[in-house]
Amino acid sequence: MVYLKYVSKNLEEILAGSLLLVMVTIAFVNVVSRFTFQFSIAFIEELEIYLYVWLVLLGSSSAFKRWKHLSVTILVDRFPQKMQKGINILISVFTISFFAILFYYSLQQVRMERLMGVTSTSMDVPMWFYTVGVPIGCVLIIIRLIQRIIFLAKEGGSQA
Amino acid sequence: MSFNDPAMWTVLIVVITIALKVPIAISLGMTAVMIALIWGTGISMISYNFFGGIAKFPLLAIPFFVMAGVIMEKARLAEKIIDFIKLLVGPLPGGLAVATIIVATLWGAVSGSGPATVAALGVILIPGMVRSGYDKGFATAVTSVSSGLSIVIPPSIAFIIYGMITNVSVGSLFIAGIVPGFLIALFLCIVTFFISKKRGYKGEPWGKPVEIWNAFKGAIWGLLTPVIILGGIYGGIFTPTEAAAVAVFYGLFVGVFIYRTINFKTLYSICVSAAETTAVVMLVVTCAGLFSWVATIFGLIQRASTFILAISDTPIIILLFVNVIILLAGMMLDAISVYYVFLPILLPVMAIMGWDPLWFGVVMTVNLAIGQVTPPVAVNLYVGSNIADISLERLAKQALPLIGAAILALILIMYAPQISLYLPRLLGLYR
Numbered sequence: 001m002v003y004l005k006y007v008s009k010n011l012e013e014i015l016a017g018s019l020l021l022v023m024v025t026i027a028f029v030n031v032v033s034r035f036t037f038q039f040s041i042a043f044i045e046e047l048e049i050y051l052y053v054w055l056v057l058l059g060s061s062s063a064f065k066r067w068k069h070l071s072v073t074i075l076v077d078r079f080p081q082k083m084q085k086g087i088n089i090l091i092s093v094f095t096i097s098f099f100a101i102l103f104y105y106s107l108q109q110v111r112m113e114r115l116m117g118v119t120s121t122s123m124d125v126p127m128w129f130y131t132v133g134v135p136i137g138c139v140l141i142i143i144r145l146i147q148r149i150i151f152l153a154k155e156g157g158s159q160a
Numbered sequence: 161m162s163f164n165d166p167a168m169w170t171v172l173i174v175v176i177t178i179a180l181k182v183p184i185a186i187s188l189g190m191t192a193v194m195i196a197l198i199w200g201t202g203i204s205m206i207s208y209n210f211f212g213g214i215a216k217f218p219l220l221a222i223p224f225f226v227m228a229g230v231i232m233e234k235a236r237l238a239e240k241i242i243d244f245i246k247l248l249v250g251p252l253p254g255g256l257a258v259a260t261i262i263v264a265t266l267w268g269a270v271s272g273s274g275p276a277t278v279a280a281l282g283v284i285l286i287p288g289m290v291r292s293g294y295d296k297g298f299a300t301a302v303t304s305v306s307s308g309l310s311i312v313i314p315p316s317i318a319f320i321i322y323g324m325i326t327n328v329s330v331g332s333l334f335i336a337g338i339v340p341g342f343l344i345a346l347f348l349c350i351v352t353f354f355i356s357k358k359r360g361y362k363g364e365p366w367g368k369p370v371e372i373w374n375a376f377k378g379a380i381w382g383l384l385t386p387v388i389i390l391g392g393i394y395g396g397i398f399t400p401t402e403a404a405a406v407a408v409f410y411g412l413f414v415g416v417f418i419y420r421t422i423n424f425k426t427l428y429s430i431c432v433s434a435a436e437t438t439a440v441v442m443l444v445v446t447c448a449g450l451f452s453w454v455a456t457i458f459g460l461i462q463r464a465s466t467f468i469l470a471i472s473d474t475p476i477i478i479l480l481f482v483n484v485i486i487l488l489a490g491m492m493l494d495a496i497s498v499y500y501v502f503l504p505i506l507l508p509v510m511a512i513m514g515w516d517p518l519w520f521g522v523v524m525t526v527n528l529a530i531g532q533v534t535p536p537v538a539v540n541l542y543v544g545s546n547i548a549d550i551s552l553e554r555l556a557k558q559a560l561p562l563i564g565a566a567i568l569a570l571i572l573i574m575y576a577p578q579i580s581l582y583l584p585r586l587l588g589l590y591r
Contacts, residue, residue, distance in 0.1 A: 016439070017431035024224055027405035031398065049215045055223065056214050056446070059439025062432075069183035069440055070494050074536050076181040091182050098190045101197075106207035131211055 012062035012140060019055045023048050043123040050120070050130035057137025064095075065144045085152060092149045096142050103138035110135060166199050167460040174451070184497050189447030192454040201457055209453055213446030217401060218324050222441060224404030225315045227434035228385070228411050229271030233280040234426050235415030237382040241266060242284060244379035247372045250364030254356020256292050257299070258349050260285045261306040265345040268310025269386035273317055274532055275543045276437070277307035282547040294361055296550055301558035304544030306348050308533040309566055311495075312526055313341035315389055315407075317441060318495050320400065322521045325503045330400045331393045332589045336522050336580045338390075340573045344526065347565040355561065381414045394587060441496060448500030456504060464505040475513050482506065483527055483574065490531020494539065498528055518590060522580040526570050534563055 007014065030044045063069055076087055110128045112118075118127040170191055177187040189210075196203040232238070245259045245266070252258055263285070267277050282303045289299035311318050314334030323330035367375075389407050392398040398406060415422035422430075455461050471481055489498045510520055533540045535556045545552045573579050584590035 013432045013435075016435035017428060020223055020227065020431050020435045020438070021427075023220075024227060024405050024408050027220075027224065027402065028409050031402045031406060045217060048220055049217055052220055052223070052442075053211055053214045055435060056439050056442040059435040060443045063436050063440050063443075068436065069185060070444065070539075071181050071183045072178050072492060072537055073181050075179050087180060091180070094177070094182055094190065095186045098186050098193060101193050102189075102207060102210060105204060106210070108204065109207040109211070130215075131207075134207060134211055 012058045012065070012144075016055055016058035016062060019051055019058065023051050023055065046120055046122045050133075053130060054133040054137070057133055058140070061137060061140040061144050064141055064148070067148070089149055089152050092145050092152070096145045099138040099141050099145075103135050103142070106131065106134035106138065166195050166458040167455075167463060169198075170195050170451075170455055170458065170460055178493070183443075184493060185443040185447040188444075188451035188497060188501070192447075192450035195454050195458065199458070202454070206450065209450055210446050213449035214442055216324065218320060218330060219442070219445065221315070221320050221330070221399075221401040221404045222317055223434060223438040224401065224408055225271075225317065225320075226273065226276075226437050226441075227430065228404060228407040229273065229276055229280075230430045230434045230437075231408060231411035231415055231422070232270045232382060232385065233276075234430055235411065235419050235421045237270070237379075237414070237419070238263070238267065238280055238284060240375070240378040240419075241382055242281075242288075244372075244375040246364060247367035247375050251366050252353065252363050254352055254361045255363035256285075256289050257294065257302045257352045257356055257361065260289070260299075260302050261345055261348045261352060264303065264306035264310050265313055265341065266383065266386075267307070268313035268316070268341065269389075270382065271310075273437070273441075274308040274311045274529065274540050277310055278304050278540050278543040279547065281307060282544055286544075286548045292361070292364070294356075295359070295558070296548055297554045297558040298355070298359075300544045300548040300550060300555050301541075301562060302348075302352055304540045304555070305533045305559050305562040305566070306345065308540035309344050309348070309526075309529045310341065311529050311532075312337045312344060312522070314338065314386075315400065315404065316525070318499070318525045318528065319521065321445065321496055321499050322503070322525060325499055326507065326517050326521065328517045328521055329589070332518055332584045333521050334390065334393060334400070335584045335587060335589055336518050337525070339583055340522050340526060340569070340580055343573065343579060344566055344569040347569045348562055351561050351565040381418055385410060394589070444494060444496045445500070448497045452500050452504045455501075461504045462508075465508045468505070468509050469512060478509070478513060479515070479574065482509065483523070483570075486524055486527045487531050487534075490528040491534045492531075492537055495525075495528040495532060498531075499524075516577055516581065518584065519577040519580045523570070523574050526566075526573055530563060530566050530570060533559060533566075535559075 026044055027048060030041055033041060076084060110132050113128040113131060119125060120127055173191045173194060174187055178184060193206060196206065242263050245262050249255050249258050249262065264277060264281055267281060271277050285303050286299045290296050314337050316337065319333040319337060320330055323333050385407055388410055389403045392403045392406065393400055412422065468478065468482065472478055486498065486502065489502060510517060532538065541552060541555050541559060545555045581590065
């Protein structure tokens with residue numbers, strides 16, 4: 001139970017952190033193998049690039065949880081507390097709508113790629129293995145944002 | 161300007177949402193989505209462009225350089241470099257402040273981002289200066305401004321993004337940033353020296369040769385990092401992305417086996433923090449990409465370019481105008497959004513004016529770096545004021561002479577392209 005709670009709280013961090021470690025390791029192995037065996041593993045570049053998309057979506061979700069994304073706070077910081085709280089909730093709703101739209105169209109993209117049997121250029125893997133990271137990431141981000149709205153409404157803090 | 165003008169709405173939505181604290185990435189992305197939805201053009205491409213905005217090999221250098229920076233920070237390399245530099249320049253009036261600028265500049269050669277450098281160095285250097293009798297505001301200003309400007313020193317996320325958009329080689333940009341980066345540091349040192357002299361900030365006692373040698377031995381592992389990165393790229397051995405991956409493993413080797421400061425637990429927190437920082441940068445990258453794509457479709461970009469070109473017949477006036485705009489934009493927004501929003505506008509201007517893209521990359525990056533330490537927004541000052549626990553106003557006042565020195569350096573870099581282009585040409589990286 002304790003583990004389960006930890007994982008559900010830190011799911012994105014665990015996944016994104018491990019993904020980064022894997023990516024940097026295979027990039028390094030590729031450099032080393034190019035030097036020692038004069039042999040560069042061709043599909044590694046492709047794998048890394050597409051894992052990168054997953055990394056960005058998962059990392060974004062974890063950054064939304066702590067509200068780390070860059071924003072210009074100078075104006076809103078001068079508003080009264082109550083108004084700030086309202087604005088913070090509105091911003092979260094606005095952000096959710098962006099990821100909801102992105103979710104819809106990325107799902108279309110995944111369906112299209114499955115339908116047409118699109119495969120990646122060097123590994124010949126179904127392309128949607130990679131692109132499905134976008135809708136999954138959108139869902140995670142939307143969940144974290146809903147959690148944030150509930151938190152803001154309950155605790156009522158103006159702090160982000 | 162009519163009610164039905166998508167270009168006008170694009171500008172309006174972006175300005176209002178950013179002012180109302182919407183994350184910059186979301187503001188840019190949502191504007192693109194709304195305009196495309198309402199005017200019915202290209203919305204089905206949104207997902208392809210979002211995906212494609214991330215899936216690019218040169219951008220892969222960002223997580224690796226970020227990770228290398230976090231590793232060096234967690235390996236407590238900063239202390240070692242500080243100890244060494246302090247012994248070298250400490251005895252000067254304001255020696256500790258001058259040492260701070262030099263360390264920040266060197267740290268810029270390890271880490272690719274300004275606020276991360278303020279955070280890594282500020283926690284050690286600001287209390288150190290305050291203990292030696294420096295004004296807290298001044299100590300924080302020196303740390304924040306010099307760290308912010310260190311993004312001109314390679315490796316730098318800013319150069320990777322600029323190279324990506326303009327098709328200028330990232331390796332050449334890195335080399336082109338070296339001399340301007342040190343020039344800015346020199347200007348900052350001179351101003352700091354005179355302010356310290358006037359206010360009577362004393363230097364540190366002289367170090368014994370043995371002490372200096374020991375400090376050097378401690379710091380050399382960290383100081384070798386830029387040599388590996390730049391040497392590898394320049395020697396044609398690595399691409400910048402590969403150099404970044406090598407820097408990560410070099411840093412891990414130093415942290416685990418030599419300084420013994422990194423274990424499994426720190427490695428986990430390094431990975432998480434680097435992944436998160438990368439995501440924050442990359443969400444801006446891909447959403448700003450959506451924005452500039454929509455702005456191109458609806459003719460906003462072309463109109464802005466035409467407007468800039470029509471301002472004057474004198475090239476120098478256009479150059480100054482462009483730089484003032486970039487400076488103002490950099491004061492409000494992060495550097496990456498500015499590249500994505502303004503470079504598509506500026507590329508045709510650069511072509512017509514015959515501006516060298518490599519030189520312009522350095523000028524724009526220096527300019528944006530200054531914007532990042534100039535109020536009202538000033539991310540770097542913000543991080544500094546948090547660390548030192550002083551008000552942004554007090555900090556900003558102390559930062560002004562330093563910002564002035566940086567602007568002077570910028571004018572020189574703008575006026576004499578040789579400062580940026582000499583080294584890449586000497587190394588045969590650039591025609």
